[in-house]
Amino acid sequence: MNTSERDKSGKIQPWWETGIIYQVYPRSFQDSDDDGVGDLRGIVRRLDYLEWLGIDCIWLSPVFTSPMADFGYDISDYCGIDPVFGTEEDFDLLLHEAHQKGMKLILDLVPNHTSDQHPWFLESRSSRNSPKRDWYLWQDPGPDNSPPNNWLSVFGGTAWEFDPATGQYYYHAFLKEQPDLNWRNPEVQQAMVDVMKFWLDKGVDGFRVDVMWHMIKDSMLRNNPLQPGGHTGSSFYDDYFPVYSTDQPEVHDIVRAMRSLLDSYGQKVLIGEIYLPVNKLVAYYGKDNKGAHLPFNFQLLTMQWDAEKISAVINEYEGALPAGGWPNWVLGNHDQSRIASRVGLPQARVAAMLLLTLRGTPTLYYGEEIGMTDVSIPRAEIVDPQGLGFPDLYKSRDPARTPMQWNTSPNSGFSQHRPWLRIANNFDEVNVELQKNDPASMLRFYRRLIGLRKQEPALHSGIYRPVYTDPQIIAYMREYDEGDSFLIVLNLTPRPARFRPSHFHWTGRVWLSTLPRKTGDRELSGSIELAGDEGLIIRLSGND
Ligand code: NOJ
Ligand code: MG
Numbered sequence: 001m002n003t004s005e006r007d008k009s010g011k012i013q014p015w016w017e018t019g020i021i022y023q024v025y026p027r028s029f030q031d032s033d034d035d036g037v038g039d040l041r042g043i044v045r046r047l048d049y050l051e052w053l054g055i056d057c058i059w060l061s062p063v064f065t066s067p068m069a070d071f072g073y074d075i076s077d078y079c080g081i082d083p084v085f086g087t088e089e090d091f092d093l094l095l096h097e098a099h100q101k102g103m104k105l106i107l108d109l110v111p112n113h114t115s116d117q118h119p120w121f122l123e124s125r126s127s128r129n130s131p132k133r134d135w136y137l138w139q140d141p142g143p144d145n146s147p148p149n150n151w152l153s154v155f156g157g158t159a160w161e162f163d164p165a166t167g168q169y170y171y172h173a174f175l176k177e178q179p180d181l182n183w184r185n186p187e188v189q190q191a192m193v194d195v196m197k198f199w200l201d202k203g204v205d206g207f208r209v210d211v212m213w214h215m216i217k218d219s220m221l222r223n224n225p226l227q228p229g230g231h232t233g234s235s236f237y238d239d240y241f242p243v244y245s246t247d248q249p250e251v252h253d254i255v256r257a258m259r260s261l262l263d264s265y266g267q268k269v270l271i272g273e274i275y276l277p278v279n280k281l282v283a284y285y286g287k288d289n290k291g292a293h294l295p296f297n298f299q300l301l302t303m304q305w306d307a308e309k310i311s312a313v314i315n316e317y318e319g320a321l322p323a324g325g326w327p328n329w330v331l332g333n334h335d336q337s338r339i340a341s342r343v344g345l346p347q348a349r350v351a352a353m354l355l356l357t358l359r360g361t362p363t364l365y366y367g368e369e370i371g372m373t374d375v376s377i378p379r380a381e382i383v384d385p386q387g388l389g390f391p392d393l394y395k396s397r398d399p400a401r402t403p404m405q406w407n408t409s410p411n412s413g414f415s416q417h418r419p420w421l422r423i424a425n426n427f428d429e430v431n432v433e434l435q436k437n438d439p440a441s442m443l444r445f446y447r448r449l450i451g452l453r454k455q456e457p458a459l460h461s462g463i464y465r466p467v468y469t470d471p472q473i474i475a476y477m478r479e480y481d482e483g484d485s486f487l488i489v490l491n492l493t494p495r496p497a498r499f500r501p502s503h504f505h506w507t508g509r510v511w512l513s514t515l516p517r518k519t520g521d522r523e524l525s526g527s528i529e530l531a532g533d534e535g536l537i538i539r540l541s542g543n544d
Helices: 040-045 047-053 088-100 119-126 186-202 251-263 278-285 307-320 339-343 345-357 385-389 432-436 442-455 457-461
Strands: 021-024 057-060 077-081 104-109 160-163 168-171 206-209 269-272 328-330 361-365 463-467 473-481 484-491 497-499 506-513 523-525 528-530 535-543
Touching (some): 040 047, 040 088, 047 088, 047 442, 077 088, 077 186, 088 104, 088 186, 104 186, 251 269, 251 278, 278 307, 307 463, 307 473, 345 361, 345 442, 345 535, 442 457, 442 506, 457 473, 457 484, 473 497, 484 506, 484 528
Parallel strands (some): 021 057, 021 361, 057 104, 206 269, 328 361
Antiparallel strands (some): 160 168, 463 473, 484 535, 497 528, 506 535
16 A cells, blocks of 8 residues: 555545546537537547546536536436437446546536426426425415515526416526425435436446535525625525525435445545535535535635635635545636636646645646636627526626637637537637647646645645745645655735745745746745745755
């Protein structure tokens, strides 16, 4: 057993603690049949690239049968592959090939809601006496035929849709084409166990569970309270505190049941998509850490890019973790603006250095490694339902979902056909092929960071210790053993900054800088000057 697989206490670490997860948004990764939409065989073709980059685990956004009202997050058959992505054989091939390369493959499980075209829902809506009526959340109208309560859809407007055929409303936290399942019903729970078993029996390595904190709602369906400054009757989700429609105590029993199913299959990972403040998020590790292995930590996605604030959050998160709960960090996903657009390209390198040197599993979003930016999509080309729902609010998620930029050929090597979303017009400069050959590129920088993290026990398994310094800077140490420690110093601003830690004396050598011309073996100590957007990984030779 390699020492790098043990943490400081001697515990053997599972693959999802030491490894790096990469999110593939299948529609946009690689098209193999030239219909303009990425697919499973396309991903197979690009596995060599992911291996070269140093990825340990691929998370696939949904590839299941779907009417695509929410691009696959509306599933009509949990055990079928949508023809746009390929066939079950294509999936088996991808799983096999990924495993051949020593990579794990995890799937997106969407248990909170189905498509309104799912046979379960078609049956449920057919009559009040349907045996599946109670699989979904049906309610009588309120006074004057109003919705049963004030709960709103994340995508805007009431979360209740009236169904004239049976005279009741059904609840949908997202689109009306995505009715929420009733997770208090044991038959629903069993149906989802069967789905999980289907994929686990094939050999998948775990699940990322969509909107885990939404799965159970208040049994009395009480109205959500207004946020301070919120407007009564508003149709904006954020005007209310979703205290009764999300994050109910009973959700933890469901998560625990999912986890125990996974445990019965061996080393399988359970990841939860959860947007909650740190103190609530950590509850999803579950009692005795028998909940999610990795409740996704989105702090870096949602916070202002400010050194003092982020340092405080890292410390808060480290402090809030339950004993034995493993941390994780996320910089980008298919629902958020890309990091290079949020903080600028030079600072995106600092962000990458942060992500890949913090304690906890990093999740990368496809394209961040080449510095892809949000692509401006003309109004007439918006396809994301969240964008179409709020045309004037720039809520569309399309800009962060555009096709991967592989090379300088037409459509950047993504497809021979016009892609489903337009490709960034700078693809002839920003693409994998060019960056592979450029030692100063973002891609080569990412690859070095990933390599370092994998090679150095201090970086993937060491403890985290904050170092207090100038307010422009985040600084911390990662320590594994005596004599095996790194100092990370990150300037979160484009202005020069001075790192002058009080009561901390150190010497060390630079292992990596975000600035290509400053990377190279140099000895440093004490107080140092950083250029704007500079981050350094320093291997310590002495400190006290
Ligand atoms: C979260 C997913 O990440 C998002 O893309 C989707 O729209 C909602 N869940 C609804 O499934
Ligand atoms: Mg295709």
